[in-house]
Amino acid sequence: MDQIGAVLKRAMPFQTVSPEMLQQIVKLATIRxxxxxxxxxxxxxxxxxxxxxxxxxxxxxxxxxTDGQILEKVMRAGDVFGWAAVLTGRSVRMARTVCQERTExxxxxxxxxxxxxxxxxATGDVVMSRFATMITREFSASPEVAARVPKIGATQPxxxxxxxxxxxxxxxxxxxxxxxxxxxxxxxxxxxxIVLGIWYLxxxxxxxxxxxxxxxxxxxxxxxxxxxxVYGLSVYTPEYxxxxxxxxxxxxxxxxxxxxxGVPLGLxxxxxxxxxxxxxxxxxxxxxxxxxxxxPLAILMFSGTETPVIFLTFLASFxxxxxxxxxxxxxxxxxxxxxxxxxxxxxxxxxREVIVxxxxxxxxxxLQISVGVAWFSLVAGEMVSGEFGLGYVINTAYTMVQYPxxxxxxxxLGAVGYITSAMVRVAGDMMMQWRVRELALGGR
Numbered sequence: 518m519d520q521i522g523a524v525l526k527r528a529m530p531f532q533t534v535s536p537e538m539l540q541q542i543v544k545l546a547t548i549r550x551x552x553x554x555x556x557x558x559x560x561x562x563x564x565x566x567x568x569x570x571x572x573x574x575x576x577x578x579x580x581x582x583t584d585g586q587i588l589e590k591v592m593r594a595g596d597v598f599g600w601a602a603v604l605t606g607r608s609v610r611m612a613r614t615v616c617q618e619r620t621e622x623x624x625x626x627x628x629x630x631x632x633x634x635x636x637x638x639a640t641g642d643v644v645m646s647r648f649a650t651m652i653t654r655e656f657s658a659s660p661e662v663a664a665r666v667p668k669i670g671a672t673q674p675x676x677x678x679x680x681x682x683x684x685x686x687x688x689x690x691x692x693x694x695x696x697x698x699x700x701x702x703x704x705x706x707x708x709x710x711i712v713l714g715i716w717y718l719x720x721x722x723x724x725x726x727x728x729x730x731x732x733x734x735x736x737x738x739x740x741x742x743x744x745x746x747v748y749g750l751s752v753y754t755p756e757y758x759x760x761x762x763x764x765x766x767x768x769x770x771x772x773x774x775x776x777x778x779g780v781p782l783g784l785x786x787x788x789x790x791x792x793x794x795x796x797x798x799x800x801x802x803x804x805x806x807x808x809x810x811x812x813p814l815a816i817l818m819f820s821g822t823e824t825p826v827i828f829l830t831f832l833a834s835f836x837x838x839x840x841x842x843x844x845x846x847x848x849x850x851x852x853x854x855x856x857x858x859x860x861x862x863x864x865x866x867x868x869r870e871v872i873v874x875x876x877x878x879x880x881x882x883x884l885q886i887s888v889g890v891a892w893f894s895l896v897a898g899e900m901v902s903g904e905f906g907l908g909y910v911i912n913t914a915y916t917m918v919q920y921p922x923x924x925x926x927x928x929x930l931g932a933v934g935y936i937t938s939a940m941v942r943v944a945g946d947m948m949m950q951w952r953v954r955e956l957a958l959g960g961r
Contacts, residue, residue, distance in 0.1 A: 521546050524571045524623055527595030529655075530647040534640055535695065541633055546623045557599075557614040557622070564601035566624045570594050573620025579656055580741050581613040588657055591617070596655075600648055602627025604665040611662075634669065638816040639690055641669035655819060732921040740921045741928075748919040750910065760926075761933060763905035767898075768937065771827050775887055777836035783842025790873055793843075804836045808894045813902050822904055829898035834891040841883025847875030881945030885938050892934040907933075 521543045525531045531542065548571065551557060558566065560580060568575075575592040592598050592614075599612055608627075634641035649663040658842035696702060713734060719725050719734040740746050744753045751757060784802070786793045808829050815825040849872065857867045899908025907930045 520571070521623060522549065523596065524569055527636035528569045529595075529651050530597060530644050533643055533647075533695070535637075538633070538637060538640055542625065542630065543627050545633065546625045549622055549624050551620045551622070552615045553616055553618050555616045555620075557616065558610050560610055560614050562610045564599065564604075564610050564627070566599055566626055567597060567602045567630065568599040568614075569596075569623040570596050571621040571623055571627070573616045573621070574619055575620055576615045577612055577635040578614070578658075579658065581659065582611065582662065583659060590656060597651065599627075600652060603631060603645075603648060603667065604662070605667050606665055610960075613759050631667065632774075638669045639694060645669055681757065685952050711741075732924050733827075737921050737924045737928075739926050745757070748800070748914070748922045750922050750925060757929075757958040758906055760905055760910050762893060763909075763930060764892075764899070764907045764930075767823075767827050767830055767906065768888070769896055770836055770887055771830035771895070772891050774831050775891070776884060779835045779838030779862050779883075780842050780889070783880075783883075784846055784868075784872060785878065786839065787846025787876070788868060800836075801899070804840070808833055808897050809901075815898075816901075823903075826895065826906070829901075830891050830895040833894035834887040837890050838880075838883050842876060842880050842888065845879025846872055848879060849875040855938040873878075877949050881941065881949070884945070888937050888941055889934060892930060892937075896930065 520540060525539055525546070526543055531539065534542070541863070546569075558564075570592050572594055575596075575598065577590045577592050577598050579588045579590070580586075581588065598614060599610075601608060623730075634644050645666050645668065652658045652663045652666070654661060717734040718730040721735065722732050725905065740748060741751055742753075743751045746754065749756070750760075751838040782796075782800075786797055809828060811832060812825075815828050819825045819828055853871050853875065854867050857871050862870070895906070896908035897913065899906040900912040907926050911923050911926040911930075914920070916928065
């Protein structure tokens with residue numbers, strides 16, 4: 518049973534199901550062994566079961582329904598085939614499958630599987646969506662074939678069109694329900710409660726020597742949610758959102774510039790040794806210079822008060838993005854490029870198909886770091902030459918001895934920064950589904 522569960526976890530459609538449902542699917546599965554050159558099924562046979570390769574390999578020859586062309590694919594451990602058993606309409610095989618070596622497969626009755634996943638519509642929507650994605654992306658089947666994947670929810674859109682809004686909502690709700698079932702949200706709440714509790718005790722209860730002059734928890738939150746704030750800034754005042762918008766706009770512009778310039782520079786630094794010899798020494802000379810050291814030059818180079826702040830924000834973000842992208846290119850095994858060249862790929866094709874995808878995990882790690890350093894460099898810029906923004910709020914509150922406003926600015930800065938980092942992570946997961954699957958299969 519453990520072996521069957523391990524194989525199911527590697528299969529794309531079942532990677533996100535709950536442990537409880539996975540155990541129920543395990544009960545539906547049986548293991549079958551085949552010798553080399555054994556045919557598992559042929560064209561136009563009755564499609565009753567789906568199969569998952571446990572060990573060995575299977576040649577899958579799919580016949581196109583439009584032009585009759587045969588599309589061959591080798592199925593290995595964790596790959597799913599026989600998906601015609603879950604399609605609506607005519608349930609016959611569209612492929613011929615032959616074992617290339619001694620092979621073990623899991624066999625699951627399609628009708629029984631459908632009855633099981635219908636018991637949990639949210640989970641079923643995700644499983645069927647993954648079947649549709651797998652059919653179009655991994656088997657290069659036509660959208661018309663993927664359209665025959667059944668819809669568990671009554672409002673599900675056409676799966677062949679990529680899911681649509683309702684599909685995304687269903688998957689989001691499923692992931693949220695799984696997240697709420699896990700200990701993560703509750704541990705997060707406990708973590709925040711511990712920090713806030715320590716803040717309250719050290720400042721307002723124990724009044725420790727180094728903390729008693731700090732604004733307390735109750736003072737800060739009373740000011741933050743006060744319709745008539747003592748120091749003029751709370752969630753009820755328009756100025757609060759003006760400052761947030763000013764900072765978000767500056768970070769967005771700086772981050773976009775840093776990404777647009779830093780990612781290509783990092784790719785070329787890692788890919789071309791000649792280019793790196795010229796550019797990297799200059800890059801490494803400029804990178805350690807603190808942001809505050811650039812302030813006088815920024816004011817001299819750029820007119821007005823807005824552009825210097827964006828420039829200072831851009832600098833730190835740019836260096837983090839470029840350096841991580843370069844490291845991403847260097848992390849790619851050179852054998853991949855050599856294999857591509859041996860297969861006749863041009864330099865541009867290797868760059869586009871090997872270098873860029875291979876460095877994506879590092880690029881998005883760099884972008885998460887980049888958006889973080891953009892925020893703290895923004896604060897430095899706004900303290901010096903800004904007229905609006907959270908950094909300006911913190912600096913002005915300090916000079917006017919408005920200590921609760923300082924903490925309000927810091928809390929807001931942390932919250933907005935957390936949200937922007939989360940947005941980068943989500944974008945990275947959406948653009949690197951192959952990486953998510955690789956990690957689920959035990960890759961590194």
